Amino acid sequence: DSGVTQTPKHLITATGQRVTLRCSPRSGDLSVYWYQQSLDQGLQFLIQYYNGEERAKGNILERFSAQQFPDLHSELNLSSLELGDSALYFCASSKRVTGELFFGEGSRLTVL
Amino acid sequence: GQQLNQSPQSMFIQEGEDVSMNCTSSSIFNTWLWYKQDPGEGPVLLIALYKAGELTSNGRLTAQFGITRKDSFLNISASIPSDVGIYFCAGQLGNNNDMRFGAGTRLTVKP
Numbered sequence: 137d138s139g140v141t142q143t144p145k146h147l148i149t150a151t152g153q154r155v156t157l158r159c160s161p162r163s164g165d166l167s168v169y170w171y172q173q174s175l176d177q178g179l180q181f182l183i184q185y186y187n188g189e190e191r192a193k194g195n196i197l198e199r200f201s202a203q204q205f206p207d208l209h210s211e212l213n214l215s216s217l218e219l220g221d222s223a224l225y226f227c228a229s230s231k232r233v234t235g236e237l238f239f240g241e242g243s244r245l246t247v248l
Numbered sequence: 249g250q251q252l253n254q255s256p257q258s259m260f261i262q263e264g265e266d267v268s269m270n271c272t273s274s275s276i277f278n279t280w281l282w283y284k285q286d287p288g289e290g291p292v293l294l295i296a297l298y299k300a301g302e303l304t305s306n307g308r309l310t311a312q313f314g315i316t317r318k319d320s321f322l323n324i325s326a327s328i329p330s331d332v333g334i335y336f337c338a339g340q341l342g343n344n345n346d347m348r349f350g351a352g353t354r355l356t357v358k359p
Binding site for chain 1: 291292340348352
């Protein structure tokens with residue numbers, strides 16, 4: 137158990153819908169990362185937050201947004217969903233801005 | 249962008265054999281990490297490297313941070329069936345904070 141909690145574990149929805157994925161980092165970790173992993177693919181970096189502020193942005197679509205709240209949990213919002221958005225979405229946390237990342241078990245999103 | 253090239257893409261080996269995989273980049277990294285991912289689970293950190301030339305072991309695993317800071321390798325000695333999974337390298341630049349991942353090496357160990 138990494139200490140990073142992601143909910144929901146599984147989510148099935150329809151095209152055009154909007155979903156919110158939630159992540160609680162390890163106790164004491166200030167940095168939260170979001171990654172997308174499509175079937176049998178690598179981990180695509182989406183976005184990073186540190187202590188509530190956005191620190192780095194990857195190939196995140198405009199339909200996606202995220203934020204980190206004062207209690208350090210983070211949410212990833214995915215809107216106008218398309219079939220190609222079906223993937224595993226991982227959250228990871230670390231103590232500092234840089235350094236070792238610890239991953240949650242992921243949220244599996246299926247768009248039908 | 250700062251792409252990581254990880255090779256090989258997949259490996260099929262016999263139990264007991266040694267394994268070697270590596271990551272290279274055209275960019276200089278300050279941190280190299282190696283992760284293992286089992287099916288349906290999140291990646292788990294195996295080894296972290298922070299200094300050029302650093303050689304670190306974790307049981308049967310050994311990883312090195314390349315002198316040029318543009319590459320890293322991971323060796324697994326005397327492989328066992330539970331070594332099966334996908335191994336990812338990850339690198340972090342100094343001027344950016346995001347952690348970039350290689351495409352992964354899928355390891356299959358035949359008993």
